[in-house]
Amino acid sequence: MQLRILPPFASLLGLVLALLCAAPAGAQLFETKATQAFMIDVDTGTVLFAKDPDKPIPPASMAKLMTMEVVFNALKAKRITLDDTFVVSENAWRTGGAPSGTSTMFAKLKSEVRVEDLIQGVTVQAANDGCIVLAEGMAGSEANFAAQMTDRARQLGLSKSTFVNSTGLPADGQQTTVRELKM
Template identity: 40%
Template sequence: MAFAFAHARQPATPQPATPQPAALSDALPVPPAPEPSTSAAWLLMDYTTGQILAGENIDMRREPASITKVMTSYVIAAEMAAGKIKADDPVMMTENAWRQGGAGTDGSYSGFPVNQTAPLVQMEKGMVVQSGNDAAIALAEHVAGSEQAFAALMNAYAKRIGMRNSHFVNPHGLPAEGHYSTARDLALLGRALIRDFPEAYAYNKIKEFTVGPITQPNRNVLLWRDPSVDGIKTGHTSSAGYCLMASAKRGDQRLISVILGGSSEKQRASDSQALLNWGFRFHETHKLYDAGKQIAALKVWKGEGEQVALGVAQPLLVSLPRGRYQQLKPTMDVPKALVAPIAKGQEIGTVKVSLDGKVIAQRPLVALEAVEEGGFFARLWDEFWMWWESE
């Protein structure tokens, strides 16, 4: 535990477990993010905390193009985890999927033969690595019976993830009325896929995939340029522009970048690389409190015990500019008088962490133990002292 509170109701100075002198360069202000010059919307997110480190037009509705297939991957992984489909299911490349998304169309395709089956996991790799529209349609039909029914699943899972400004009408991302998302929502989607289904996410770092006589490369050129990059997905249509959602992990830190509406394949890659490099160079992630560990104690009136231990139910982490850790200020908002009984896990107050006067993270404080109501005379005595202190 990196931080400690001197008193339950007073802010305390952060106390690093192993203080290290800051590098001379860390004392300098963080330079502005390398803003993509031609993109309609973009952002950079810290994966661990979900904090947005930089961005512009992050809630603007945009066509996500083939980044849509990340949502398709999430639905497939979730349905598989629920036992509704299996990795070795035979998936038919129907005539509809072949005609709407196959080689005879303008978009990318996987090349699976029409009216033949392939194992679901192979069909999914054809969708993820080759960005096959035909594979996306075939998978949607297998999972839900039709593209329309599958889109309903996509929207239901998107809502569960927290994508508040997205709506999907197909599994592949070709232009369609009412099919949209945002940079923020797509970053949340990428974060959810990495967190919830790492095995499915791992398909995104496969550099090439072969179907029959055809071998196609992954369109994410960052996989070749930067060994820390392991995903996520490219997209392009004439109306959506050039899009790229990328993720990289260096040491214990992972970042997610989103570029929407770029001007070229080269531009979306170079802008994504610049954002990732900037994020890793100038930001770091710290765990401040472990889940279930005491960070403070608060007096309890009318209880069998005199105090209750407080902590957080989930780890509290923050992303911040490098060299600023010792400038973090933790505070707690707790009741002036806490009266038993108290249940284990009951929310008591809030712990907040600020930098430069701005709250950058907060979590509910919960009781780490139950405190039962005291006996009659104990409660009567505490009633007197509560009255006395209130005067």
């Protein structure tokens, strides 16, 4: 008789445990003071947590990553080489160099810097002057380069990211979202 009672009891106990374990999964178990957040499982792409993920935010130094994407894409397409040199303009020197008080590689005004060295300056030192020198050297002006950055963002599926400079320094109209930062 005990054998007949045990299987139904075990099934009931299993059902109760499953319900108890599943109940918290439906509730939000994570809180953050961040105004925006987006967390995914890297293996499956499953969204684990989202808080206002499509609200536009300034890209800050994420713009430097897009700058590097455009540079590496140009290297791959052989539009530039690592040995090409670009001149440090007064704009690059003042806006992103030592006088700016921002992150810099301290490139000297009117000096010529190799693309390879500019890449190192941007990736290691987050050099704003390096970003601007690359932008001006590759596209004639930082505004033209920013348009290329936005075009490249669209090619990569970033429909809401818009760039107006290569550095991520504050600028009207420059934006991304935390959802697009994961791409």
